[in-house]
Amino acid sequence: MRRRTLLASSGFAASGLLLTRGRDQLSRWTHTWTAMPQLTEPHNMPPAPFDRLADTTLRQTVRVTAGGRRLRVRYSNAFGTADLPITAAAVALPVGNQAGMSAIRPGSSRPLTFGGSPSVVVPVGAQIVSDPVDLPVLAAANLTLTTYLRDGIATAELTSHPGSRTTSWLVKGDQHTALDLAGATGSDHWYLISGVEVLAGASGLVLLGDSLTDGRGSTTNGNNRWPDQLFDRLRDPELAVLNQAAGGNRVLRDGLGPNALARLDRDVLSTSGARWLLVFEGVNDIGVAPATVADQQRITAELIGAYRQIMLRAQAAGLRAYGATLTPFGGNIYDDAEGLRERSRQAVNAAIRGGLFDAVVDFDAAVRDPAAPARLAGPYDTGDHLHLNPTGYGALAAAVPRRLLR
Secondary structure, three states: OHHHHHHHHHHHHHHHHHHHHHHOHHHOEEEEEEOOOEEOOHHHOOOOOOOOOOOEEEEEEEEOOOOEEEEEEEEEOOOOOOOEEEOEEEEEOEHHHOOOOOOEOOOOOEEOOEOOEOOEEEOOOOEEEOOOEEEEEOOOOEEEEEEEEOOOOOOOOOEEEOOOOOOEEEEEOOOOOOOOOOOOEEEOOEEOEEEEEEEOOOEEEEEEEOHHHHOOOOOOOOOOOHHHHHHHHHOOOOEEEEEEEOOOOOOOOOEOEOOHHHHHHHHHHOOOOEEEEEEEOOHHHHHHOOOOHHHHHHHHHHHHHHHHHHHHHHHHOOOEEEEEOOOOOOOOOOOOOOOHHHHHHHHHHHHHHHHHOOEEEOHHHHHEEOOEEEEEOHHHEOOOOOOEOHHHHHHHHHOOOHHHHO
């Protein structure tokens, strides 16, 4: 009898929980901004005298997608080889809602705490999530994150996201609550931060990609990468667009950052609020493989197999997985005289269009030159025949069917 009572009570509690979630989806934490953690290359380290971040205030701007009434911030030490000691941190709204600003709006700054403490040590290879902060943010708002490190880092291994396309600011001394950082030094990279979550009813579209999704060719502080333009186009209050891309990244082997198969769990499957995955990656795998028949046949087969693995793992985690066709690179250094890499691209795209994923987003068709399909359309080309300008990124954003995110 006691066991029956317990089972009945458990069932009632579970039903109550489901009903509560149905009534109030705002009780769920979901990512609203992400940046893929990477090991900082020497030329992307903070400029001197801030290279070890000792006695340094670091102020950074991120653009959230979904809004929410409460938020929390994630710091990453994924590639550090020593503990990361954060002395103090705060979150605020930038003046004029502008990206890349060192000035914050008076009265908007809120201290970040970690288990109630103003400081925290992020262990080697780990990430730390701050306590929730009451700071309502609107969809598409910019958010300022300020961090002070008294002791700095003990080694040259620093976790960052170099392709921020957003200006960060560094200054000596503890100025994490200052309204502006007078005399600060700018650096177009993000350091230490990897995510912002909001308490909201939104669901996330996670983008797994390379420099084309990271935004090479977009405008610094312009927030006009194709993921930004997709969010601006849809403006769905229940949608978060989460950019987990990095320049030079590959699906099969490490390049700039771990390969997509290796980082899938960290960057996609463990992302809070994720509901959909869009894979737009593979050009670098084809482009760096030797231009021989055997090597290109091998890389094509391996890429298609890797996409199947990503699909299976996403489905197992309850996500719908979409595949984007690879865009042209004719005339780029990846191109070859015999057209072997172009044949690989076409074969991969045929597989993607042939039902490899739950649905297809045809980026190839959106930006190719109709008169020369192996090349980008001229108005979209940055000039290197691989990366897109903001107009080209707008064409990618327009190619994502709204129905896939319902």
